[in-house]
Amino acid sequence: MKIDHFANIASLTTKTELDKVGLLAFYFLENKEQTEFSVPDMCSMLVGLGFAKPNSARLKTKIIQSKDFVKGTGKDLFRLSVKKIEALRKEYPNLSESEEIISDDSLLPEILFKEAKRVYLLRVAQQINASYENNMFDACALMMRRLLEILLIHCFEAKRIQEQIKDEDGSYQNLKTLINKAKSKPEIQLSSDVKKDIDEFRELGNLSAHRVKYNCRRDDIRPIRLCYRAVIEELLYAAGLVQNKA
Numbered sequence: 001m002k003i004d005h006f007a008n009i010a011s012l013t014t015k016t017e018l019d020k021v022g023l024l025a026f027y028f029l030e031n032k033e034q035t036e037f038s039v040p041d042m043c044s045m046l047v048g049l050g051f052a053k054p055n056s057a058r059l060k061t062k063i064i065q066s067k068d069f070v071k072g073t074g075k076d077l078f079r080l081s082v083k084k085i086e087a088l089r090k091e092y093p094n095l096s097e098s099e100e101i102i103s104d105d106s107l108l109p110e111i112l113f114k115e116a117k118r119v120y121l122l123r124v125a126q127q128i129n130a131s132y133e134n135n136m137f138d139a140c141a142l143m144m145r146r147l148l149e150i151l152l153i154h155c156f157e158a159k160r161i162q163e164q165i166k167d168e169d170g171s172y173q174n175l176k177t178l179i180n181k182a183k184s185k186p187e188i189q190l191s192s193d194v195k196k197d198i199d200e201f202r203e204l205g206n207l208s209a210h211r212v213k214y215n216c217r218r219d220d221i222r223p224i225r226l227c228y229r230a231v232i233e234e235l236l237y238a239a240g241l242v243q244n245k246a
Contacts, residue, residue, distance in 0.1 A: 003027060007049055010092070017054055018062050020046060022069070025080050026088045036072035036079045039063065106133050107140075107225050108232060116241040124150065137216035138208040144221075144228060145175065145205025148198070151232065152178045154239035159187040175202050194234050197227050 003024075007013075010023045021042050028034040039060045047053050060076075063069045068084040071077070080088075105111075106129045113122040124147045131140040153172055156162040165173050165181055172178070179202060182188045183195045190198075201224070208216045236242040 003045075004049065006031075012049065012051075017046075017059065018066060018068075020051070021059070021063065022080065022084060023088070025069075025078075026085065026092070029080065029085065030089075030092075036074070036077040038076055038078075105129060107144075107221075108229055112233060112236060112242055115243075116236060118241065121147070121150065121241070132218075132221060135218070137218060137221060140221060141204045141208040141216045144201055145209075147232060148201050148205075148235070149175045149178065151235035151239055151241075152182050154241060155182060155188050155235060156185075158238070158240040159185075161185070161187060188238055190238065191234060194231050198231055200224060201228055201231065 006023075006027050010027075012020050012023060015023065024042060024045055025037050028037065039056050043054050043056050043059065063078055068081055069078045070081050072079045108125045108128055110122060110125055110129070113125045116122075124143060128140055128143045128147065131137070131143060152175070153162065153165070156165050156178075164185075165178055167173060173181075176199075179198055182190055183198075204216070204220065204224075207214050233242075237244045
């Protein structure tokens with residue numbers, strides 16, 4: 001969990017200065033396994049979150065006087081008391097085990113996937129956005145490829161012709177075959193732009209998956225991100241997962 005998200009969950013803006021310090025110390029303990037902190041570091045963290053810079057001497061005095069904190073192993077280091085940690089863990093359970101994906105709409109508008117009411121699609125879209133935002137571009141390319149494959153399958157399912165894209169053992173055919181069949185099937189009704197662009201994203205994902213010495217970079221994705229969004233949005237419409245309001 002990102003620290004600014006935790007700040008919102010913990011309503012830091014409503015807390016006292018000392019409570020803010022305790023909550024931030026708890027965040028770093030649970031998420032970073034950082035057991036101790038210094039007053040200057042905590043002051044810098046509060047400023048970074050948009051709060052006024054505390055008077056460090058006064059804050060240090062408050063920490064020393066508070067039963068929520070104890071001295072750390074080094075000079076001018078502090079840590080949360082065991083009792084305070086137990087209380088915060090009850091208030092914020094499983095903080096370090098959260099599976100929530102925090103992302104902005106950097107590549108895909110997540111509202112589309114919320115409208116589709118398919119949680120697994122929303123999570124894939126969030127992973128695409130989050131991996132791009134965190135410079136994990138190979139992971140992003142692979143998830144872009146995966147979403148493309150899922151939505152193409154849903155397009156065939158929506159027209160009740162999914163058996164045409166299955167092998168004899170009932171498994172779905174590879175993405176290249178799915179794309180070629182989607183282009184040729186009048187039932188799917190892909191636009192000429194999507195037919196022209198769609199294979200580019202399969203190839204990008206293949207590079208990240210199979211090319212030993214290749215690493216995807218931001219500039220491999222950034223120039224095509226709007227095109228990818230347009231392709232995905234059209235596939236959501238084609239699959240009947242989202243209503244086209246145009």
